[in-house]
Amino acid sequence: MDMSRFFAAFFEESREGLDTMESGLLGMEAGRSDADTINAIFRAAHSIKGGAGTFGFKYISDFTHVMETLLDEARAGKRHLDSAATSVLLTSVDVLRGMIEHAEHGSPLDQPAIDASKRELDTLLTGAPPAAAPVAAAPAPSGPERWRVVFRPMPSLFMSGNDPVRIMRELGELGAREVVCLDDTLPPFGSFDPTSAYLGWTFELPGSVKRAQIDDVFAWIDDQCDLVIDAVEPEPPAVAAPVAQAEAAPEAAAEGLPVQAQASSGARAEANSSIRVSLSKVDALINLVGELVITQAMIQQRAEALDPVLHEQLLAGIAQLERNSRDLQEAVMGVRMLPIDFAFSRFPRMVRDLASRLGKKVRLKTLGEGTELDKGVIEKIVDPLVHLVRNSIDHGLEPPEERRRAGKDETGTITLAAMHQGGHIVIEVTDDGRGLNRERIVGKARERGLPLPEEPTDAQVWELIFHPGFSTADKLTDVSGRGVGMDVVRRNIQALGGSIDIASRANAGSTMTIRLPLTLAILDGMTVAVGSEVFVLPLNIVVESLQPRGDEVRTIGGGDRVLRLREDYIPMLNLAEQYGLGAASGMALDTPPIAVVVESEGRRIALEVDELLGQQQVVIKNLETNYRKIAGVSGATILGDGRVALIVDADGLAQKARLRQAA
Structure with a gap:
């Protein structure tokens, strides 16, 4: 019998068990020492021990057995796990994670850490246990018959x-x-x-x-x-049955x-209704569905030339194929969608350890953990989130004594929140700390000769943080202060088709807002013509399209143009000029043929195009993998006629326009 698949299942389930143990121990440290939590931790340790013994990893089962014994005493009410004991167990979880990695991938064992952890566990077991705190509120029953x-x-x-x-x-x-x-x-x-x-x-x-x-x-x-x-x-004396209990669960009583x-x-x-499927199989399935969407678009485009009377049944079948393709695409994409809690769940431990190192008291709140996002996006957003959270703890939150002097709770709060907005997911990292120091940032920027207006707005000042190497830290630490980070954070987020904004108030805290697409594979797009080329605008950013009159377009200083949209003026960009295609279809620059209004990073801009072609699903192809990074382009797709169309990166175009105006 091929045991390799069982080994893979053991390692995956062991990692899940370690996550359960870590989450439970952090909950206990926060005061949730109830019987269910302790029992969940014990069962996770017991399962890892049993699996390790089954597959011959004796060093894992022996180590886990010591943890299991300690947890068994705690769930039996014989031992109270105080903060020190919880810390020892958390360290043991880290050691056990390394042992699992060694068993799976052959990575080196940290023997000194293993020995030290064993000594700490043995000391807890053999030392005089502290006064036991009752685990469950209810007294223990005498036992069943x-x-x-x-x-x-x-x-x-x-x-x-x-x-x-x-x-x-x-x-x-x-x-x-x-x-x-x-x-x-x-x-x-x-x-x-x-x-x-x-x-x-x-x-x-x-x-x-x-x-x-x-x-x-x-x-x-x-x-x-x-x-x-x-x-x-045991049979109790005959008494009347409580009505409330009898009505609570009639099916169970039956x-x-x-x-x-x-x-x-x-x-x-x-x-038990779920199964484990290799991610490579899911990716292959999604790729095939993407090719099916392209093929369906080809067939539909060819069918547009057919006589609807002579080919009524064929056209009806093609329309049904389009509906089925969309339903299949949505179902398959749903397979890759995971709750963002998969990313959020790793932060409680990180926040605890970092706060301890920095001598700060930190409370972590998470909101919207069930918000679903493409697994590929979740994996790539973790590193930027880690950096933002570390910055919030290190730079944003004050030490306890400073917070007390400011009349604040000495425990600072970091909030991770996720929510859907249109076709995007928005993730916010908020702290209630001291906020960004505007004067200090402006001073550092002028020292370095960075471009900055005489009276910059807050948004322009916060934008300076994203310059490569920019830092206001007085000293270098292994947490932050090396001037490497926020520019990389923005670059990684933009690589996902997303954007990041900053809002901050002095002595009230800061909020970093990340906007991301829900998926990286397929999107609904609006196709537009610019000269002889076809471009795709993600449909979720399109607000409206119009054909403005000549007096609704104004030219301002520096040659930039704005469009009067009702009572507001918004920047207007000519896509032909942006992509080096020349003027648009021979029309005068101040009388554009069509303006498509899109929303970028919370602001609206108008994109000048020659013609609106229609709406369709497009399969996103990574341009960097097949060619190189192009400014203002987030990817490419293959149209129904076989041509390649570029997908417009409105955020990139808007950012370029803002930098030109600032200069």
Whole structure:
């Protein structure tokens, strides 16, 4: 049997377990030392230990066993995990993560760190435990009369290398009796799959057995079976049943199951409805759907010349193909969409450690964690977010004593928020610190000879932060101050088709706002003609299009033009000039044929084009991979007639125009 796939599953599930442990320990440090949290941490450690033992990674299972013992004492109420113990366990999670990396990729082991962590864990175990704090608020019951266990393996249980006989043997050692076989899911004889499990069982165990002992038997396969563990209490004296309880869960009462067990079984069934798929397979599928969209556009373009009467059925089929292609594209793109919590979840630990190093007190808030974003975007936005959060803690938040003098809470707050706005996702990094020092930034800029108006606006001052090498730090540290960072942050965000803005108020804090496209693969676009070329404008940035009168276009100082749009004036750019194509279709520059108004970085600009061609889905092709980076171009696509069309980067064009005006 090829065990490599099981190894891959073990490593992936171990990483998930480590994330669960880290999240739970951080929650405990914040005061959430409830039984559910401790039990979740224990079960994650137990699963890693069991898997490591199964696959022969004894050094991992031995190390995890010490952690597991400590956690078991905590969940049994024998030990209170204070802040020092939590720190030791967090360090142990880091060490264990390195051991998993070594087992998977052969990376070197940090033996001194392993030895030090073992000593700290042993000291916690062998030292006199501090006064135990009760884990659960409710007093421990005297115990059930017996346990009833209903165990139904998933059909795929055998494929993971597990055997129900082992489960029966371990339950037998705990005193299982009255074993009943459940064969209600047995298929007809001709449909048997010899590699699948079909039978289920019920077991009766004595009440003297601890619930944790039963959980341990199923710990390694709890996601590969339907499991109900029912505590059968001694018969109470005959009294009237409470009406509220009887009405709370009639379905559970009808099945003879407790409400809690019923809900747990339903949640487990939902979790088991998912499968693990290699990201390369998803990317290949998305690429094929992209090619299908291109092919569908080709067919549709060829069909436009057909007689609608003679080819009514063919045209109806093509229209149906367009609808199906769009539905398929949306469904496949949904596969890559993940909640941004995948990025946010790594910050609690980072914030905790950095605040400790800098001697600051920091509270992290996250909002909109369920907002979905393309996995590729999430992976690439993590590094810029890390830099912004580190800057907020290091530069933005004041030390506790300084905050007290300013009348603030000595604990500063960093807020990570995500939300949808149109076809974009907006991520905000906010702190309630001292804010940006306008005078200091302006002084540093003039020292370096950076271009700056005599009376710059706040937006123009904040823009200076993004100049390469710009820094106002007095000293260099390993956290910040080397002048390398914000320019790279903006460059990385712009590479994703996004933008970043800064808002700040003195002594109130700063907000960094990032706008990103939802996906990097397919977009709805408006095709426009500029001379003999075709360009694509992302539809989510298009506000309106109009044909302005001559008096609605004005030329201002420096030759720049503005368009009067109702009661406002907005910059107007000629796309033919921007891309070096010459004047647009022989029309006078001050009487443009068509203006398309787009929104860029929260501001509106007008783009001058010759003709509006239509709207269609386009597949984004990376221009840098196939050619090189072009200013004002975010990518390219293949049209239905086989021609290549460039996708307009409105943010880049607007930024270029602002810099020209500032100069």
